[in-house]
Amino acid sequence: MRAGVLSGRTVVLEPLRVEHAEEMAVVLADAELYRFTGGEPPSADELRARYAAQVRGRSGEQWWLNWVIRAQGAAAAGYVQATVEGGIAELAWVVGVAHQGRGLARESVGLVAAWLRGLGVVRLIAHVHPDHAASAAVARGVGMVPTSVVEDGERLWEGLPPAP
Known part of the structure; x- marks a missing residue:
């Protein structure tokens, strides 16, 4: 299982490469992105090290699929990732502050979710x-619903992948 290029109406998702580190360090530099998750903006060096591990694509039975989000023909705007194991995909996404409010996360996560269904997720x-609220709207937009489970201060959402 390998992440390929996925194209939507307004976004193109590029499979993550170590070379994305410089560009993504700029996208992830705003401290506001970490208000709900904690942490600090990563440096380009930290991202290079992280991406070098992520682009391996798997660990044991777990697949790591990562994409950089681009608005059609534009600079990087964020990322989407899916950790897949045993027919279950855990999704995560971040869109840079300068790119928020344009539906990029919703479209990107929807593309990935539909693609994963085609692979048997x-x-x-x-x-x-x-x-x-914005991340909850993205989760709801791809058919996930909140559960009663809260882990490390975050609510678990779940659902079926949409048809491709």
């Missing part, structure tokens, strides 16, 4: 901070 999950 039968369940989607995501962890969303209860106060993060």
Whole structure:
């Protein structure tokens, strides 16, 4: 299982490469992105090290699929990732502050979710901070619903992948 290029109406998702580190360090530099998740903006060097591990694509039975989000023909705007194991995909996404409010996360996550269904994924999950309305809207937009489970301060959302 390898992440390929996925194209939508307004976004193109490029499979993650180590070379994306410089560009993504700029996208992820705004401290506001970490209000709900904690942490600090990563440096380009930290991202290079992280991406070098992620682009391996798997660990044991777990697949790591990562894409850089681009608005059609534009600079990087964020990322989407899916960790897939046993027919279940855990999704995560971040869109840079300068690119928020344009539907890029919703379209990107929808593309990935539909693509995963075509590969046999039968369940989607995501962890969303209860106060993060925008991420909750993205999860809801791909058919996930909140559960009663809260782990590390984030609510578990789950659902079926949409048809491709």
